[in-house]
Amino acid sequence: xxxxxxxxxxxxxxxxxxxxxxxxxxxxxxxxxxxxxxxxxxxxxxxxxxxxxxxxxxxxxxxxxxxxxxxxxxxxxxxxxxxxxxxxxxxxxxxxxxxxxxxxxxxxxxxxxxxxxxxxxxxxxxxxxxxxxxxxxxxxxxxxxxxxxxxxxxxxxxxxxxxxxxxxxxxxxxxxxxxxxxxxxxxxxxxxxxxxxxxxxxxxxxxxxxxxxxxxxxxxxxxxxxxxxxxxxxxxxxxxxxxxxxxxxxxxxxxxxxxxxxxxxxxxxxxxxxxxxxxxxxxxxxxxxxxxxxxxxxxxxxxxxxxxxxxxxxxxxxxxxxxxxxxxxxxxxxxxxxxxxxxxxxxxxxxxxxxxxxxxxxxxxxxxxxxxxxxxxxxxxxxxxxxxxxxxxxxxxxxxxxxxxxxxxxxxxxxxxxxxxxxxxxxxxxxxxxx
Amino acid sequence: xxxxxxxxxxxxxxxxxxxxxxxxxxxxxxxxxxxxxxxxxxxxxxxxxxxxxxxxxxxxxxxxxxxxxxxxxxxxxxxxxxxxxxxxxxxxxxxxxxxxxxxxxxxxxxxxxxxxxxxxxxxxxxxxxxxxxxxxxxxxxxxxxxxxxxxxxxxxxxxxxxxxxxxxxxxxxxxxxxxxxxxxxxxxxxxxxxxxxxxxxxxxxxxxxxxxxxxxxxxxxxxxxxxxxxxxxxxxxxxxxxxxxxxxxxxxxxxxxxxxxxxxxxxxxxxxxxxxxxxxxxxxxxxxxxxxxxxxxxxxxxxxxxxxxxxxxxxxxxxxxxxxxxxxxxxxxxxxxx
Numbered sequence: 147x148x149x150x151x152x153x154x155x156x157x158x159x160x161x162x163x164x165x166x167x168x169x170x171x172x173x174x175x176x177x178x179x180x181x182x183x184x185x186x187x188x189x190x191x192x193x194x195x196x197x198x199x200x201x202x203x204x205x206x207x208x209x210x211x212x213x214x215x216x217x218x219x220x221x222x223x224x225x226x227x228x229x230x231x232x233x234x235x236x237x238x239x240x241x242x243x244x245x246x247x248x249x250x251x252x253x254x255x256x257x258x259x260x261x262x263x264x265x266x267x268x269x270x271x272x273x274x275x276x277x278x279x280x281x282x283x284x285x286x287x288x289x290x291x292x293x294x295x296x297x298x299x300x301x302x303x304x305x306x307x308x309x310x311x312x313x314x315x316x317x318x319x320x321x322x323x324x325x326x327x328x329x330x331x332x333x334x335x336x337x338x339x340x341x342x343x344x345x346x347x348x349x350x351x352x353x354x355x356x357x358x359x360x361x362x363x364x365x366x367x368x369x370x371x372x373x374x375x376x377x378x379x380x381x382x383x384x385x386x387x388x389x390x391x392x393x394x395x396x397x398x399x400x401x402x403x404x405x406x407x408x409x410x411x412x413x414x415x416x417x418x419x420x421x422x423x424x425x426x427x428x429x430x431x432x433x434x435x436x437x438x439x440x441x442x443x444x445x446x447x448x449x450x451x452x453x454x455x456x457x458x459x460x461x462x463x464x465x466x467x468x469x470x471x472x473x474x475x476x477x478x479x480x481x482x483x484x485x486x487x488x489x490x491x492x493x494x495x496x497x498x499x500x501x502x503x504x505x506x507x508x509x510x511x512x513x514x515x516x517x518x519x520x521x522x523x524x525x526x527x528x529x530x531x532x533x534x535x536x537x538x539x540x541x542x543x544x545x546x547x548x549x550x551x552x553x554x555x556x557x558x559x560x561x562x563x564x565x566x567x568x569x570x571x572x573x574x575x576x577x578x579x580x581x
Numbered sequence: 582x583x584x585x586x587x588x589x590x591x592x593x594x595x596x597x598x599x600x601x602x603x604x605x606x607x608x609x610x611x612x613x614x615x616x617x618x619x620x621x622x623x624x625x626x627x628x629x630x631x632x633x634x635x636x637x638x639x640x641x642x643x644x645x646x647x648x649x650x651x652x653x654x655x656x657x658x659x660x661x662x663x664x665x666x667x668x669x670x671x672x673x674x675x676x677x678x679x680x681x682x683x684x685x686x687x688x689x690x691x692x693x694x695x696x697x698x699x700x701x702x703x704x705x706x707x708x709x710x711x712x713x714x715x716x717x718x719x720x721x722x723x724x725x726x727x728x729x730x731x732x733x734x735x736x737x738x739x740x741x742x743x744x745x746x747x748x749x750x751x752x753x754x755x756x757x758x759x760x761x762x763x764x765x766x767x768x769x770x771x772x773x774x775x776x777x778x779x780x781x782x783x784x785x786x787x788x789x790x791x792x793x794x795x796x797x798x799x800x801x802x803x804x805x806x807x808x809x810x811x812x813x814x815x816x817x818x819x820x821x822x823x824x825x826x827x828x829x830x831x832x833x834x835x836x837x838x839x840x841x842x843x844x845x846x847x848x849x850x851x852x853x854x855x856x857x858x859x860x861x862x863x864x865x866x867x868x869x870x871x872x873x874x875x876x877x878x879x880x881x882x883x884x885x886x887x888x889x890x891x892x893x894x895x896x897x898x899x900x901x902x903x904x905x906x907x908x909x910x911x912x913x914x915x916x917x918x919x
Contacts, residue, residue: 209681212634213674219644223659224666230659234652235878239886242649245642246893253638254897254904257631261918265907310879534660536729545667552671556678563685 150533152542153225156549160217162508163553167211169507172286172331173338173373174204175279180365182275186268192357197275198263199358199572200342203564205260210560212253214553225542229522229532235310236302236317237292244288252281286334287327294323296523297514298391309526321391325384326514332377333510336470337503339373342366343477344500345568347493358572360487367481370474377467382430388517389431392524393440394449395517398456400427402441409439415461417454451519459512466506473499582874584883588650589857589873591890595646597849599639600710601755601842606633608756610676610703611749612775613696621768622696626680626919628763628912633680635901637673649886653727653876654860661721661729662713665736669709676702684919704749711748715741718852719797720864727871740790740797747786751845754779754825758838761829763912773829776837780825783844787822800867801855814854818847 178200185193219241222230230237258266258274266274301316302309311317343366349359389396396402401416402409410422411430425435432439442450473495480486487493522529606629616622648655659666679699683692719740722731757776761769794801804811821843828836856862860876863869877883 206681206685209678212637213677216637216641216673216677217670219641220659220666220670223644223648223655224663225660227656227660230648230656231653234648234655235882238645238647238649238652238655238878239882239889242642242645242886243889243893245638245645246889246897249638249641250635250893250897250901253634254900256634257904258907261627261631261915262907264915305879311882311885314881314885534656534663536660537663541663541667541733544664548667548671552674556674559678559682563682566686 147539147543149535149537149539149542150530152539152546153533153537154529156225156542156546157221159546159553160214160221160549162511163549163557164211164214164218165507165511166504166557167207167214168282168286169330169334169337169503170341171204171208171211171338172279172282172334173336174200174207174341175275175282175338176335177338177342177365177369178204178275179279180369182272186272192361195358195572196362199567200362201259202567203341203345205256206560206563206567208256210556213556217549225534225537226522226532227534227536229527232308232527232532233296233523235308236295236299239311239314240288240292240295240318244285244292248281248285248288250281252278252285255281283331286331290327290330291318291320291323293514294320294326297326297518298322298387299523299526309523322384322387325380325387328380329377329384329510332373332380333503333507335373336370336377337507339366339370339474340470340496340499340503343370343496344498347496348568349571350487351490351493351497355571356487363486364481367474367477367486370470371478374467374471374474378471381464381467386431389439392518394442394445395451395456396431397440397442397444398451398453398517399460399513401453401457402427402439403443405438405441405444407438408436409441412457412461415454415458418458418461449520451517456513456517459509459516463506463510463513466502466509470499470502470506584880584887585858585873585877587887588646588877588883589853589860591887592643592647592650592860593849593853595639595643597846599636599643600752600845600849602636602639603633604752604755604845605629605759605838606636606756607703607707608752608754609760610699610756611707611753612756612760612772613700613703615771615775616768619692620914622692623684623914623919624764624768624912625760626683626699627914628760630680630919631908632904634677635904637677640673646886646890650878650883651860651871651873651876652878654871657723657727657729657871658713658717658721658861661731662716662736664733665709665713669706672702672705672709674702675699676706680919707749707752708745711745711751712736712741714748714852715744717861718744718794718801718856720862720867720870722865723861723863723869723871724865725869727869727876730865740793743786743790743793747783747790750779750783750786751841751848754783755838755841755845758825758829758834758841761834762838763910765911769834773832773834776829776841777826780822780829784822787848798862800859800862801852804855804857811854814847814850817843818851821847 178197181193181197181200185197255274255277259271259278262271262274295317298321299309300320301311301313303312342362346359346363346366349355350363401412407428408425409427410424411426413421413423428437428439429435431437442453477486477492480489480492518524520528522532609625609629613622613625616625675698679695679702683695683699716736721729724730754776757772757779760772761776764772821840824840825837825844828840858873859870860873861871
């Protein structure tokens with residue numbers, strides 16, 4: 147295998163594994179803020195148990211997220227040296243800003259969140275929770291800034307064949323930054339929410355820790371519905387932005403082979419057997435049923451992304467997301483009718499829905515990154531010209547095998563610990579604390 | 582031009598901040614096998630528990646800042662040191678998860694496993710950072726186009742390996758100094774002994790490496806021949822080296838830790854003053870070297886980054902100091918801890 151292919155596989159493996167964890171911790175941290183606020187406002191000890199239990203889950207996943215995140219920070223330099231030289235003038239700044247404004251905040255206050263129970267007041271502890279959540283959101287923002295610049299470069303001028311920064315804010319708020327940031331953030335909130343509802347459903351089904359489970363479930367299901375509605379809103383906005391700024395990617399997502407007026411919306415991803423809804427795509431992009439939408443035929447084949455992978459991952463994201471929307475809508479309805487905690491078939495479904503948001507996050511990113519190919523920086527640098535030429539294929543193979551082994555181990559151990567923690571439950575944890 | 586100098590210094594500050602702060606975390610990890618019994622092992626972990634993650638962010642920020650300010654250096658050095666970098670990453674991954682996973686299961690075999698990975702995960706970076714520094718000091722093979730032309734085995738030359746041992750002992754000394762502040766009784770006495778042993782080895786290695794550098798990296802000494810002000814850096818280093826055993830023998834542990842931190846600061850300053858403006862000197866031809874002037878980002882990027890640093894770093898220092906203040910005093914092994 148060539149060094150280029152190995153480097154691409156390694157990047158895909160390391161980034162996809164990494165991205166199992168940050169959405170969960172970003173989402174959980176927002177929910178932790180809600181729980182910490184309730185703990186502060188109401189003197190009910192159930193909120194102590196709640197916060198401790200979910201902080202515990204947060205900590206395990208945060209550790210793996212940090213450990214695998216370090217790899218990403220250095221992998222640009224080790225495996226993509228020509229890319230790093232090419233984009234350094236612009237791409238490095240958000241990474242550094244992420245360190246200065248987000249990682250420091252998040253990790254410093256995480257120490258207080260995890261170890262400060264008996265050392266600081268409830269109010270200070272609440273503030274630490276808030277700062278961890280805020281830091282993790284800022285971190286998402288800056289990394290999305292960096293990635294969005296690869297998708298829709300802006301705020302630069304070409305000097306000696308390389309983009310130089312011309313406007314910092316122009317680069318930061320490039321056309322895709324805001325819709326993508328909010329879409330990604332909502333995806334993270336959904337992940338945190340469905341993990342909370344899934345685990346709470348497990349306790350309700352087992353009839354254990356009922357008070358804890360009911361309160362957590364109520365917070366989780368409402369939060370899930372809000373986050374999914376937000377995700378659909380910003381996702382729609384983002385898709386329209388892609389249609390305007392990256393038309394070939396949009397055409398691949400929708401598998402629109404021919405440029406046409408009144409373009410149909412395909413129900414399933416190409417190459418699955420499809421049903422097209424007439425003129426709907428034109429309406430969704432331009433709010434006009436007869437508008438012309440650019441198809442794949444408008445571009446030379448060498449500039450097109452792989453269509454099947456882009457279209458299928460996009461449609462998988464949309465349909466699985468709709469499933470979660472219906473589940474959370476129904477869940478909130480049941481909560482309102484005071485039937486949620488007794489509907490056993492629905493609780494069981496919530497338990498089995500836990501993996502879904504993780505899958506949705508991954509396929510969403512596959513759409514974004516595969517859909518950008520063959521470019522590493524849209525219309526400026528091709529992926530094949532960006533790989534380190536000084537690193538031999540054998541060394542990449544060695545590091546790839548190392549990552550596969552270590553990450554499999556981490557995944558197994560993290561799952562084992564989370565399972566063990568769930569079986570022990572929040573009350574047992576309290577008993578351990580008082581021992 | 583001034584911004585290039587500022588960023589050379591700021592990268593140095595970030596690396597030094599990392600070495601001082603995560604230096605004690607790595608040192609505690611290297612010393613961890615010397616702990617007796619589960620209670621003592623947990624004491625080690627809880628001593629660094631609330632702060633190690635924040636300390637590691639100095640490395641992430643340093644990496645990001647190097648990428649932003651001097652992209653060709655980030656690209657050439659990181660890809661050139663490929664396998665070494667991968668081993669550092671392996672170490673940092675293992676260390677992070679060992680800390681978090683170890684206490685979660687009450688089983689001797691489970692804990693032994695994560696104790697081992699915690700040690701390996703601390704030992705590997707502690708040595709490899711020194712090996713990398715040694716290679717950068719003597720210069721790495723860079724051709725006229727700024728591309729690295731060496732291999733992995735070339736990095737394992739005797740001079741750089743000794744530099745690796747030097748950084749290992751320096752971090753061990755730093756870790757022992759930190760432990761002696763945060764522990765008491767028998768453990769504190771032993772930490773002090775480890776500190777003094779590490780100091781003795783460090784002194785020998787430092788003197789050897791300093792004379793060896795006259796032969797391996799003569800360009801590092803040029804500025805010291807021209808400028809009297811340059812000598813501030815070695816004077817700090819030497820004063821700190823002398824202060825370490827004095828403070829330790831008098832059991833002034835706060836001062837000891839300041840002195841070991843000043844050793845790290847002094848050593849980095851000595852190297853930076855000697856090396857400026859070289860960031861990655863070329864052993865092929867010194868004219869091919871990557872410097873703060875020929876390898877920087879555009880003036881606008883340097884300026885914007887400088888403003889971000891001016892806004893961000895005081896905040897970081899303020900709340901980091903607050904967190905250290907909250908967790909001052911002796912370590913207590915609490916149920917919520919590691």
